[in-house]
Amino acid sequence: MDAQIKSLKPLPAPAEPSARPSxxxxxxxxxxxxxxxxxxxxxxxxxxxxxxxxxxxxxxFSGYGQDAREVLSKTFRDVGGYDDLVLVKDIPFYAHCEHHMVPFYGKAHIAYLPHDGVVGLSKLARLVEVFARRLQTQETMTAQIVDAINENLGPRGAAVLLEAEHMCMTMRGVKAHDVKTVTHRFTGVFAEDRREQDRFFAMVGHR
Structure with a gap:
């Protein structure tokens, strides 16, 4: 007996994004x-x-209106041949947990190995602000920062470490005080060479 062919119902159209409230x-x-x-x-x-x-x-939440590409758009190539690690550490940030909409805050440490120029140091602090001033998780924010560096600067490697205290743990729930969450991500040379990882940790004072 020939297999019966059943007509498939068309998939529903994707929902239109809701307009921003007034x-x-x-x-x-x-x-x-x-x-x-x-x-x-x-x-x-x-x-x-x-x-x-x-x-x-x-x-x-002004980060929703900012673009990481614009922040990192201007680079400098006249750096006297410098091609070693560039590190900006202890960048303070304040963000809001997307699960409870309460703050988490701490410091960001960012390093990269230049390939074709460097970016202004203040731009790395601004990059942190772009992603901190949104509803966030610390894990996502860590990945977003390092991805933006890779996509816009094309370095030989990048390293990002965030350490933060989450008020959703201290003000509510388990009410655990003075607990810090640490996240990090390495790409390129940093991911391939443990010595570069150790150098990064030593320079940010995390080991």
Whole structure:
């Protein structure tokens, strides 16, 4: 008997991305959260809070409007033939956990081995800001920083290490204080040569 051919239902069209809410809608959402928390959004101390929160969010999550390619777009080739490790360490950052929307903060250490020029040192600090000022996980942020360096600078190798304290662990849940999370990622020469990894760890003071 011939196999019966069943017609397949077409796949549903992908959902259209929702439009960004207006400022008024965002402030109304803050009022709702204040009321849900058990307070009165109309009392004197809270009347202006929705406006302040929305303004603060514009700064805290400004990374969505920034482009890593633009930050790293200008490089310098006249560096006297320098081709050894470039390290910027102890870059402070403040981010927000995408699971609970509470802060995690710490320091970033970034190193790379130049291939065809170097980038301004301040640009590496700005690169951290691009990804820190979004809803994040520390693991994702680590990968995003090193990927941006590789894609835009084409170095012989890159190394990124983040160490941070997560308020979702200290303010809630297990309430574990003074606990730091460390993430790192190596690419190129750093991934291939353990000596370069050890040199990086020694220079950032992590071993």
């Amino acid at each position: 400022r008024e809608e965002a402030e109304a959402a803050v009022r709702t959260l204040i009321a849900w928390a058990g307070d009165d959004p109309d009392r004197e101390g809270l009347r202006e809070t929705p406006s302040r929160v929305v303004k603060a969010y514009g700064e805290l």
